[in-house]
Amino acid sequence: MAQANHVEPHIRTVFGYLGIDDVHGIAAEYDEFGGERLQASLSQAEQDIDALVAA
Numbered sequence: 001m002a003q004a005n006h007v008e009p010h011i012r013t014v015f016g017y018l019g020i021d022d023v024h025g026i027a028a029e030y031d032e033f034g035g036e037r038l039q040a041s042l043s044q045a046e047q048d049i050d051a052l053v054a055a
Contacts, residue, residue: 024052 008025015023027044030037 026052 012023015021026045026048027041028038029041
């Protein structure tokens with residue numbers, strides 16, 4: 001679904017104008033469904049953030 005992501009490319013462009021070119025995207029998905037899929041996505045996003053911060 002990367003082709004449907006219209007927000008992240010624009011944010012990268014704006015950050016580029018500010019001199020920020022090292023940008024990472026971490027998504028929490030399934031908020032429209034809730035339940036177990038949302039919780040699993042949030043848990044994965046938190047793990048991804050922890051891994052990024054530790055790197």
